[in-house]
Structure formats: structure tokens, C-alpha cells
Amino acid sequence: MPAKRQTIEHVKTDLEIDEELRLHEKGWVIQRVGQVIVVLVMMGGALGLFGEGLFSKATPHMGNVNVEYERFFRYQTEMRIEVKSSEHISTISFPQAYLQKFKLIRFMPEPESNSTAGSETIYSFLPRENHIVSIYLETQNYGNISGLMKINGKDPIQLQHFIYP
Template identity: 25%
Template sequence: MSHDEQRSRDYPVKEDMPWQRLEWRIQRVGYALLVLIVIAGACGVFSKGFLSDQQVSSSDGRMQVDYERFGRLDSNMDMNLHLHQLKGDYYQITMSGEQLDALQIQTLQPQPDEAWSDAHTLILRWLRRTGQQDATIWLSAQPQNYGRFTFTLQLDDSSQVKLTSLVYP
């Protein structure tokens, strides 16, 4: 006696094949979603990786910032500021944003000669060496809250960029 494997049956086990096929489809979709989540994580959608790396420049080209668009709560997020066409006796970076209080700066190199804060604003100032035209600042910060973080960075009183990062729990 030959049984059709795609038909519902009662013996030896009760099977409803339309429901069984639906379950198999759901399993295949679930496997595909899991593979996509793993690939997205490896590419940087949930933290460090090439999809997370972002670069923005000021309209006048004096400041370029490399930063991470995606981060994790209590995990370091790195930022590199490349400054060009420096002038005057000093140069200063002003960081401002409502979420600034939720960031804990882990490293800042080189150390500023002066630093102070004022209502959601952090101001960092370095003395400019004679003939110095360019500078690079490395900053690593650790978010203390999750959500969308939006900051404005300003070089001296002119060049400005806006950064947006999404921090996952």
C-alpha cells in the first residue's frame, strides 16, 4: 500500500499536511531572518563595522569627523576630528546637544589646554603651535543611555557639523 506523503493522514500519527507545510514555510522564513540578523550584526548595524562608520565634513571643509552611527549602551564609541586651516592663537571645539549629559568621555587625545562646560555644551581649547595648520583629535565616549543621540560640533566660531548616532540597549 503506497501513501502519498503530501496528504493528511490519521495513521500512524495524525497529520494535517496544509498546517505542516505552513509550519515549514514559517521555519524557513525564521532561518532566513536569523541569517540576515547575523550578517547585519557582522556588517555593523548594531555597533562597530563598515555600515556603522560615518564621515561628515563642514561646508567650508575645515572640519571632518569620522564617527560611529550605531553603538551599544556602556560600550565605547570612537570619534576622530580632522581640523584644517587653523588660525589664531588657539583652536577650540564646542560640543553641544541635549544628550551630552548621557555621554561619558573615556579618552581624549591630545588633552586640551582648557576645558569647560555650560548647559549641554562642552568647550575644549588647544593652543596652536607656531605654523600649525592641521590637527587631529581622538575622542572615545561611552553612552550611559540608549536612544537617538544628536550632537553639534563646531570648530572655533565657524565650521560646524551635526552628528546623529543610534545607541542600542
């Protein structure tokens, strides 16, 4: 015997009331779909889809250099790019077009000097055991932002961000 679909029991009354039971059933389906969407958005947020978290963290590497940064971030908030290398970090360079979309807050450790060469800004560090450099930036634009970062003048590392308004 096939199972019957559960529905609302239709009660016959003496009153002429238009209950629109099918409309109620459609509303319940729409409500359930909405609840699922809300749960998925909350899970995505918890995992970093809208900022810091598992989905947001990017760790590209080139040779002996690893870079760690957030792919998804929020407008006008401070973000960190961490550069790690097994050898001394003497220079870090960014395209000026990339840096114009951020406000540079600070470097840890501080660079000894900075200069421009063509369309790149180069930050030079003292010759000591710099194996980790943290760069703190504040986002000034929203949308897709991408740029190339060079460590010690070697092959560039692609940085790709999506900044939420």
C-alpha cells in the same frame, strides 16, 4: 504539460493516524522564513547595523574638517569620535545637553582647558600642529542621541547616534 507542485506523498495505511500533513507543510514554510530572517539579521550585524561596521560609520565634513564616528553603538561602551582638519584645531565645542548623555573618557591630545559659554562646553587646545583629535566617550543613555559639534567656532557638524540597550 504543466509542472506539478511537489508535496508529500500521501500513504494510505490501515491505522487511523491523523498525520496533519498540511500543518507540517505550513511549518516548513514558517521555518524557511525564520531562517531567512536570521541570516538577514546576521548579515546586518556583520555590516555594522548594530555597532561598528560599514553601515554604522558616519563621516560628515564641513569645509576642511572631517569627523568620523559610529552612528550605531551599544549602551555603556566606549566610542570614539575622530576629528581631522587640514588646519590647526584650536577649539572643539559641544552642547551640554549632548555631553550629559555621555561620560567623557579622554581626548587625544589632551585639551589645555575647557570652559562653558551659554549652553556649550568648549575645549581649547595648545597652539601646535593639531590636525587630528580623538575624543573617547562612554554612552550613558540609549535611544536616539543627536548634537552639534563646532570646530574652531565655525559652522556646526551634526552628530546623530542610535544607542542600543
